[in-house]
Amino acid sequence: MPYVDGFLLPLPKKNLAAYRKMSRKAGKLWREHGALQYIESIEDDLPESLTRVSFARGVRLKPDEAVVFAFIVYKSKADRNRVNKKVMADPRLGSPEDVPFDSKRMIWGGFKSIVSL
Numbered sequence: 001m002p003y004v005d006g007f008l009l010p011l012p013k014k015n016l017a018a019y020r021k022m023s024r025k026a027g028k029l030w031r032e033h034g035a036l037q038y039i040e041s042i043e044d045d046l047p048e049s050l051t052r053v054s055f056a057r058g059v060r061l062k063p064d065e066a067v068v069f070a071f072i073v074y075k076s077k078a079d080r081n082r083v084n085k086k087v088m089a090d091p092r093l094g095s096p097e098d099v100p101f102d103s104k105r106m107i108w109g110g111f112k113s114i115v116s117l
Contacts, residue, residue, distance in 0.1 A: 001113035002036065003077045005084075007070040008107040010059040011042070015100035019068070022100060029093055030072055033086040037073035042066050059105045068101070080110065 011019050020040075027038035043066050046055050055067045074080035087093060096103065 001116050003074045003080045004111040004113065005072045005074070005080060006109060006111055007068070008055060008059055009068050009070075009101050009103070010061050010065040010105050011068045011101045012062075012065050014064070016042070016066070018100040022094075023070075026087075026093065029087050029090055030083065033090070034079060034083040035072045035074055037071075039072075040068060040070040042068055058107055077110065077112070 023040040027040070030038045043055070046067060048054055048056065055061075055069065059067060061067060072080075074083060
């Protein structure tokens with residue numbers, strides 16, 4: 001079963017072009033180093049709920065921001081660890097300080113697949 005890293009982050013709408021550029025570069029690196037799939041997507045239909053934590057509330061979204069949902073698919077957790085080690089050591093990735101979003105409000109984690117069709 002595949003292993004997945006998932007990300008949620010707030011992106012200032014004015015930084016969408018810079019984020020796309022960064023994402024294309026990052027996605028190519030992840031794929032080059034062995035990730036099976038790299039997907040970045042931006043909010044389109046986010047229902048608000050007063051009784052549940054929404055994507056927007058999860059990242060403390062501001063009025064001039066949009067939610068980005070992204071995921072990377074790997075063959076296994078061991079393969080994810082191998083790929084991430086290579087990507088993080090790759091100088092082409094750039095500095096974590098250069099990202100066009102507030103990384104302190106980014107949510108991420110690794111997920112073990114329970115269904116894969």
